[in-house]
Structure formats: C-alpha cells, structure tokens
Amino acid sequence: MNLRRYLPILDWGSRYGRETLANDLLAAVIVTIMLIPQSLAYAMLAGLPPQVGLYASIAPLIAYAIFGTSRTLAVGPVAVVSLMTAAAVGNVATQGTPEYLGAAVTLAFLSGLFLLAIGLFRLGFLANFLSHPVISGFITASGLLIAASQLKHLLGVPAGGDTLVEIGAELAGSITGINLPTALIGVAGLAFLFWVRRGLQPLLQRFGLSPRTSSMLAKAGPVLVVAASTVAVWALDLGAAGVRTVGAIPKGLPQVTLPPLDPAAWVALAIPALLLSVVGFVESVSVAQTLAAKRRQRIDPDQELIALGASNLGSAFSGGFPVTGGFARSVVNFDAGAETPAAGAYTAVGIAVATLFLTPLIRDLPNATLAATIMVAVLSLVDLKALARTWSYSRADFAAMAVTILLTLGMGVEAGIIAGVGLSLALFLYRGSRPHxxxxxxxxxxxxxxxxxxxxxxxxxxxxxxxxxxxxxxxxxxxxxxxxxxxxxxxxxxxxxxxxxxxxxxxxxxxxxxxxxxxxxxxxxxxxxxxxxxxxxxxxxxxxxxxxxxxxxxxxxxxxxxxxxxxxxxxxxxxxxxxxxxxxxx
Structure with a gap:
C-alpha cells in the first residue's frame, strides 16, 4: 500500500524547510486571530456552549494536516454546518442539556464515519449529482435563515423557530422587549463589520500600507469588535443592564470524549449526518479546488473525504461538533501565504493556547457581538442575483434553485437539502431521458x-x-x-x-x-x-x-x-x- 496516498504529510513533510515554516507560522497567527471569535460564534449558532467551538478547532485541524491534500484549506466550524447541526440535534435533545452536547458529538462521529467510508471506497463522485444551482440555492437560503436566527441575540429578545416564518413570528411577538444596550452593541458591531469589509482596506492603503497587509488587517476586523464590546460591557457593567454575555468559559484543553451509546439517537441522527457530510464535502472541496488552481496545485477529492472524516472523528473525540473547510478562513490562510497544511496544525496550537490562558478575557463578550459576526459572515454567502442569472439561462435549473430556497426557508434546512438532492437527481434523469x-x-x-x-x-x-x-x-x-x-x-x-x-x-x-x-x-x-x-x-x-x-x-x-x-x-x-x-x- 502506498502510504503517501493516504498520508500526504509524508510527501510535503519531506521537503519542509525554514522558509516554509516561517510562512506557515505567519498564516497561522492571522487565522488563529480570526478563528477564535468565529469558533465561539458558530458554537452559539449550533446551540452549544462557546468552548465547544474552540474544542472543534483543535483536533480537526491537526487531523487535516496529516490527511489533507489541500495546502491552504482551513478546517473548523462553519455557518451552514453549524445551522444543520442545530436543526438535527434539536430533534433528539433539548438545547442546554448534557444530552444535547452528547448528540452533537454523536453527529460529528457519524459524519466522520460516513466521510471516511465514502473516501475509502472512492465514492466522492456521488457529490457531483448535487447540481450547482441547488447547492447555491441551499447556501443562499441557509444564509438568510442563519441571519434571521441571530436577530434575537442582536436585539436581546427571546425568540426561537426553525423556519423563516417561525422566526419572524417569534420576533414580532417579542419586539416590545428589545434590550436597548444589547441592540446598540449589536447594531453598532454589525455596521462596523460591514464597513470593515469594504472601507477599511482602502483606508489603510491611503495610510501607506501594502494591499496584502491592509487586506489581512481588514479581515481581522471581528477581533476589534470583540475587544471593544467586551471592554465596554466590563467597564460599564452592562451585564447588570440585561446584556447577555458568553459567561465563564472553562480553561483547559478538551478531554477525550466518546459519543454516547444511545441507539435511538444514532438512528435519528444517521440521515442528518449523511446530508451534513455531503454538504460539508461539497463546500470544502469547492474551496480547496479554487485555491489549489490559483497555485497550479491539485487536490484528491477522495483523499479529501478521508481527511474530513478524520477531522470530524477528531472533533467528536475531543467533545466538538461537525466541521468542514471554511471559505473565509481558507481565503485568509491562502492570502497570508500558507504553503502547507502545517499552518492548520500551528493554528490548532494557537487555539489550544487560547483555551488555556485567554478564556477569562472573553467572559464579558456579548452574544450580540457574536451574532453580528455570524450575520456579516453568512450574508456574504447570499446570492439572490443568481436567481435572475439562472432564470435567463435555464428554466429547469431555476425551478430547482427556487424550490430549494423556498423549502429551506419554509420547512427548515433538512427539508431543503433533501429536496435539493431529489431535484438534482430528478433533473439529471429528466435531461438524460430526453437527449438532443x-x-x-x-x-x-x-x-x-x-x-x-x-x-x-x-x-x-x-x-x-x-x-x-x-x-x-x-x-x-x-x-x-x-x-x-x-x-x-x-x-x-x-x-x-x-x-x-x-x-x-x-x-x-x-x-x-x-x-x-x-x-x-x-x-x-x-x-x-x-x-x-x-x-x-x-x-x-x-x-x-x-x-x-x-x-x-x-x-x-x-x-x-x-x-x-x-x-x-x-x-x-x-x-x-x-x-x-x-x-x-x-
């Protein structure tokens, strides 16, 4: 058996040098700064304690560094997978209970097993049956759904719901209970983060910074919001005014965890884990292939399945939840000059250091700030113009995209992705059955x-x-x-x-x-x-x-x-x- 095929680290590791080490360390520092608030935010989105997001950003990155073929893909919690985690786990356990965390660990474990099996049997081509319009529609709808779900944290009101209609109704009923300090923090953070994406880089360049440096600093904008809002809550004692914060986060590295042996939960989570695996793989491979092409490199999709499977198993065994390759942090990793997957391993070390020493500093971090971070990240995924482009090109693809969006918004993420898979297969068979x-x-x-x-x-x-x-x-x-x-x-x-x-x-x-x-x-x-x-x-x-x-x-x-x-x-x-x-x- 060729070990280099299943352990790409043996290939690039044999040529690792000082210059590569320096570039990877620099990229790791930048991605670590970006990943800490993201990890906390996506754990909250999944309905989990914030430290779980940090746990899911340590072992998975090390596993991917060993098994992954992309030189710049950054693995960890992402918005769409976090939303799907909340939807799946919410069906088998109540949020805030130990059973909920156990179900999330089980979901990561099952997802890892599915990805590993699909990769070992070289069945990655099956993901090709998910058409691009369907995936685009699902991501757009998920982005809207995630943004809507964060409004309760942004405004400081109690509201729930799994669909856009339910969320809207809950928010409408709670509109009179808006917490003013929370809303001010959330809206200000949201406005600043939107400005950072467009205005900070040109401003820094006018001060003489290079385009690359200014771009890196602009992408670290969420860290400024986190720091400023945390200091404001602490200095003004806004917790007493009703501003909800992440609270005390346990210090220390994650403990080795095994998924609970609950057959009923395993059966209930099997299909969601499979759907989550497919969506995570498609998103991850799309990002990896795009970045690899820019450097005239290549990735192996089947080995990527194995790497993502190992990453999810690593997350499960360290008390985390499902992970995949993230677009934003991967682009930052690429732009920062990462040359090998070792940059991800160094990022994992940075996150581990944060869990050991920095958690007391984020006790007063307001949930509204994390909500603003999530909303800005996911709204960049929303592409409603794609509907018009698809309509002008193909009515059948437009119908598939529109149905996926409507079902995801109206019935939830699981119904949306199941419908998307079904529509993709139906379109494939229909077109194949009526050849030109x-x-x-x-x-x-x-x-x-x-x-x-x-x-x-x-x-x-x-x-x-x-x-x-x-x-x-x-x-x-x-x-x-x-x-x-x-x-x-x-x-x-x-x-x-x-x-x-x-x-x-x-x-x-x-x-x-x-x-x-x-x-x-x-x-x-x-x-x-x-x-x-x-x-x-x-x-x-x-x-x-x-x-x-x-x-x-x-x-x-x-x-x-x-x-x-x-x-x-x-x-x-x-x-x-x-x-x-x-x-x-x-």
Whole structure:
C-alpha cells in the first residue's frame, strides 16, 4: 500500500524547510486571530456552549494536516454546518442539556464515519449529482435563515423557530422587549463589520500600507469588535443592564470524549449526518479546488473525504461538533501565504493556547457581538442575483434553485437539502431521458456533418442520419426508439438510416436491447440500419454481444464514409430491390 496516498504529510513533510515554516507560522497567527471569535460564534449558532467551538478547532485541524491534500484549506466550524447541526440535534435533545452536547458529538462521529467510508471506497463522485444551482440555492437560503436566527441575540429578545416564518413570528411577538444596550452593541458591531469589509482596506492603503497587509488587517476586523464590546460591557457593567454575555468559559484543553451509546439517537441522527457530510464535502472541496488552481496545485477529492472524516472523528473525540473547510478562513490562510497544511496544525496550537490562558478575557463578550459576526459572515454567502442569472439561462435549473430556497426557508434546512438532492437527481434523469437528437447533413465542400435545422447542408434522398448527443442508457433508450420510428413513419422513401454515435460514450444493456429492437423493426420496414463513428470502448462492448452479427447494415469509421458508400448503393439500387419494399405499418 502506498502510504503517501493516504498520508500526504509524508510527501510535503519531506521537503519542509525554514522558509516554509516561517510562512506557515505567519498564516497561522492571522487565522488563529480570526478563528477564535468565529469558533465561539458558530458554537452559539449550533446551540452549544462557546468552548465547544474552540474544542472543534483543535483536533480537526491537526487531523487535516496529516490527511489533507489541500495546502491552504482551513478546517473548523462553519455557518451552514453549524445551522444543520442545530436543526438535527434539536430533534433528539433539548438545547442546554448534557444530552444535547452528547448528540452533537454523536453527529460529528457519524459524519466522520460516513466521510471516511465514502473516501475509502472512492465514492466522492456521488457529490457531483448535487447540481450547482441547488447547492447555491441551499447556501443562499441557509444564509438568510442563519441571519434571521441571530436577530434575537442582536436585539436581546427571546425568540426561537426553525423556519423563516417561525422566526419572524417569534420576533414580532417579542419586539416590545428589545434590550436597548444589547441592540446598540449589536447594531453598532454589525455596521462596523460591514464597513470593515469594504472601507477599511482602502483606508489603510491611503495610510501607506501594502494591499496584502491592509487586506489581512481588514479581515481581522471581528477581533476589534470583540475587544471593544467586551471592554465596554466590563467597564460599564452592562451585564447588570440585561446584556447577555458568553459567561465563564472553562480553561483547559478538551478531554477525550466518546459519543454516547444511545441507539435511538444514532438512528435519528444517521440521515442528518449523511446530508451534513455531503454538504460539508461539497463546500470544502469547492474551496480547496479554487485555491489549489490559483497555485497550479491539485487536490484528491477522495483523499479529501478521508481527511474530513478524520477531522470530524477528531472533533467528536475531543467533545466538538461537525466541521468542514471554511471559505473565509481558507481565503485568509491562502492570502497570508500558507504553503502547507502545517499552518492548520500551528493554528490548532494557537487555539489550544487560547483555551488555556485567554478564556477569562472573553467572559464579558456579548452574544450580540457574536451574532453580528455570524450575520456579516453568512450574508456574504447570499446570492439572490443568481436567481435572475439562472432564470435567463435555464428554466429547469431555476425551478430547482427556487424550490430549494423556498423549502429551506419554509420547512427548515433538512427539508431543503433533501429536496435539493431529489431535484438534482430528478433533473439529471429528466435531461438524460430526453437527449438532443438531430438529423444531420454534410456541410458543402467539407466532411463535417451538422444539424439540418441550424446549417445549410446537403442530404441524400433515401438516406437519413440521426445523431444522438448523449450516451445511451436505460432512461433514454425508449426515447431513441420512438424518435427513430417516427422518422421512418413520416418518410416512406427512406432506405438507409445511419445512427451517428460520435457523442455516445456508453451503451448499457437496456440501450443495447433498444438498438436490437430498432434493427429488427427497420428490417421489417425494409430499411437498413447502420452505425457510424462508434468510439473504441463502445465498439469493444458491442463486439461482445450478438448485435453486430444481426445488424442489417455496416459500422462505418466516419459519417463521411457512410454517406459516400450508401449514396452509391442508393443510386445503383433498383426500385424492384427488397430495399424498396417499405412497410407502411410500423
């Protein structure tokens, strides 16, 4: 067994040097500063104690450094996965109880097992069946749902709900109970964070800082809000005025934890864990591939599954919740100059130091500040303009995106992602079942054949060429049969039908039976059935069947050759020949 395949650290670790170490350490410092408030915020979003977010940012990063193939992906708690965690765990336990934390640990453990199994069996391609419009719609809806769910912390009012309607109704009923100091902190923090994203970098550049340095400082904006709001709460004793804070956070590293052996909870969390694994993998791999392409590097999706599985198992065994690769922190890691996954391991050390020594400093950190941090992060994921772009390009994809958004907002994240998976598969099967089929002719003066409806082409009387632009399989085999029979029925003068297979990459057993049926019925109708431009692998499989022995016509290397030879046969064939005894009733 090639250990380097499953342990990429053996590859890049053998070339690790001082310069790489310096770059990774710098990136780790920057990401650590960014990750501390994010970890606390996403733990709150998942309905968990804030220290759990820190725990989920230590062991997973070390595990990914060992098994991951992306040089710059930063693993940890992310908004969408945290929301899905809250939705799944909330169905089996009450928030704030030990059972709730145990269920979150179980969810991370199950997610890790699913990811690990899918990676070991190299089934990462299954994630390709989730269409981009569906994923985009789900992330947009989740961003809106997360932002709405944080308004209660931003305003200091009690409100719950799993859907946009429920959250809106709860907020409307609590609007008179807004805590003014909390609202001032939350709104001010929100406004500052939005300004930081757009205005701080140009301001710093006007003071002479380089674009890279100013960008790094701008991305550390949440740390300024955390520090300022924490000092304000402590100095003005705003806790006495009703401002809710994260409170006392236990110091120390996480203890080794095992998921509770509760069969009922495991069964209830199995499907949510699988859905969470798929969404986390798609998000993580998308980010990793984008960043790798910028440096002309590559990642191995199946090994990424193993790495994410190990990361989630690490989170579970250290008392954390599900994690995946985050977009914002990965971009920061990339921009900060991280060269290897070791930067993530150094970040884990930084988080560990924070849990040992810095937790007393964030006791007075207001929940409103964490809510503002979450809202700014997730609203950047909302892309409502994608609806208009998708509508103008594909009505079917727009319908899938719109339904995913509406179901996620109206029924919750689990219903939204299940509907998204179902719609993606339904669209795939629908499109595959109705392939583009064209009658083609020769472009004058060339050997190229194009659609007769789109180009000025030459055709030969008595010969019709059908090009199918799809592999032939069980879902579209009958459609091809019906198309061929309709063409023959409409034109009794046809003596030869050529199926142009230039776009056919595979013919499965169902499609083979359909080809045999077409061959038999065309023979009864006095029409000779031919194939052209059959690809090598497809021809190899056809030669292992009896189809070629029963084929009434020939298999031609090119469509041009087919027309040249059949034109001669058609011109020399007499009206009394069998080929002219066309059956009218087919």
């Amino acid at each position: 089929v064209a009658i083609v002719g020769r472009v004058p003066g060339t050997e190229h054949f194009r659609n007769v409806l789109r180009h000025q082409v030459e055709t030969v009387p008595g010969i019709i060429t059908v090009r199918v632009d799809e592999s032939l399989f069980f879902a579209n085999a009958r459609y091809l049969e019906d198309t061929v029979y309709d063409l023959i029925a409409k034109d009794p003068s046809i003596r030869h039908l050529v199926l142009m297979c230039s776009a056919v990459n595979e013919i499965d057993a169902s499609a083979l039976e359909s080809l045999e049926a077409i061959n038999a019925r065309l023979k009864d109708a006095g029409v000779t059935f031919h194939l052209s431009e059959v690809k090598g692998p497809v021809m190899d499989r056809l030669q292992r069947s009896h189809f070629l022995q029963s084929l009434t016509g020939e298999v031609y290397l090119s469509q041009h050759e087919a027309i040249q030879r059949l034109k001669v046969q058609t011109l020399t064939q007499k009206p009394s020949d069998p080929g002219f005894n066309l059956g009218a009733d087919i």
